[in-house]
Amino acid sequence: MLRRTFIGFAAALLMGTAAMAQNYPEKPITLVVAFAAGGPTDVIARIVSEHMSKTLGQQIVVENLAGAGGTTATAKVAGAAPDGYTLIMGQMGTHAAAPSLYESLKYKPAEDFTPVGIAGITPILVVAKKDFQANTLGELIDYVKANPDKVNQANAGVGSISFTTCILFKSITGIPKINEVAYKGTGPALNDLVAGQVDFMCDQITNLAPQITAGNVKGLAIATVERSPVLPDVPTTKEAGFGDFQISGWNAIMAPKGLPAGIQAKLADALNKALSDEATAKKLTDLGTVVPNAEERTPAGLAAVMERDSKLLEGPLKASGITIK
Numbered sequence: 001m002l003r004r005t006f007i008g009f010a011a012a013l014l015m016g017t018a019a020m021a022q023n024y025p026e027k028p029i030t031l032v033v034a035f036a037a038g039g040p041t042d043v044i045a046r047i048v049s050e051h052m053s054k055t056l057g058q059q060i061v062v063e064n065l066a067g068a069g070g071t072t073a074t075a076k077v078a079g080a081a082p083d084g085y086t087l088i089m090g091q092m093g094t095h096a097a098a099p100s101l102y103e104s105l106k107y108k109p110a111e112d113f114t115p116v117g118i119a120g121i122t123p124i125l126v127v128a129k130k131d132f133q134a135n136t137l138g139e140l141i142d143y144v145k146a147n148p149d150k151v152n153q154a155n156a157g158v159g160s161i162s163f164t165t166c167i168l169f170k171s172i173t174g175i176p177k178i179n180e181v182a183y184k185g186t187g188p189a190l191n192d193l194v195a196g197q198v199d200f201m202c203d204q205i206t207n208l209a210p211q212i213t214a215g216n217v218k219g220l221a222i223a224t225v226e227r228s229p230v231l232p233d234v235p236t237t238k239e240a241g242f243g244d245f246q247i248s249g250w251n252a253i254m255a256p257k258g259l260p261a262g263i264q265a266k267l268a269d270a271l272n273k274a275l276s277d278e279a280t281a282k283k284l285t286d287l288g289t290v291v292p293n294a295e296e297r298t299p300a301g302l303a304a305v306m307e308r309d310s311k312l313l314e315g316p317l318k319a320s321g322i323t324i325k
Contacts, residue, residue, distance in 0.1 A: 166202035
């Protein structure tokens, strides 16, 4: 009797889940961006979600909830109902670097989220103030090693992509401990770099391309296999002789763990159609963002990238001795 009751309950539950997935979505969807409006994560979220809304037949509303390097909002979404109506545009900082930096992180990226797919890839550049002594990446590294007490490196805040990628850069190239100036976001950090108040920084192409093109800062190298069409004159790190330093930021759609497979598939399909749309892809590439390939757009592809970058960043971040409580 109990066995029949349990089987009946399980069957009803499966039927209910299937029906929910079949009818999804029946109301607007919230896509949380754990950073302020106007940054790379926010811009990519708005570009991609606009097309996804058309495919899904319901509006995707972007909600900005900044704080604690994106971890506050990320933890909030991890605890939301897994019904497909609360999603997050995660990124390399919140879902690859955070476990190695935060002492009491309230979520586990690989366990507490259902992956959907990568929405945009943002190459990392090393840039310097326009009148800095170095004109190449090699010259920058040599100068910093010879003058560690004279150099100020800016970042967008401890835990940011700017911060984590420069930790990796210094680890790979053997740059010693130098003065790091942490800002509350890329905007103020870049403003001081343009003003010559700090010497160099690492950050995403979407933030840096306009300033490099305008001649306000020097683009020394881009950490990718090929040059960017948006910045064709900036050499790759490999061309500069430091090919081991290759990394890009990324933004990806995720849902709380337990999302029904049918809803996950619908979201992944909508993301793929958005990235396959010529107009949407152009909006991304015009910013310097790289459109993910077919595999990276899938849940499995996103999971693989998260695991890869978590391992890549773990050693250098822990060796830095920097932790956030």
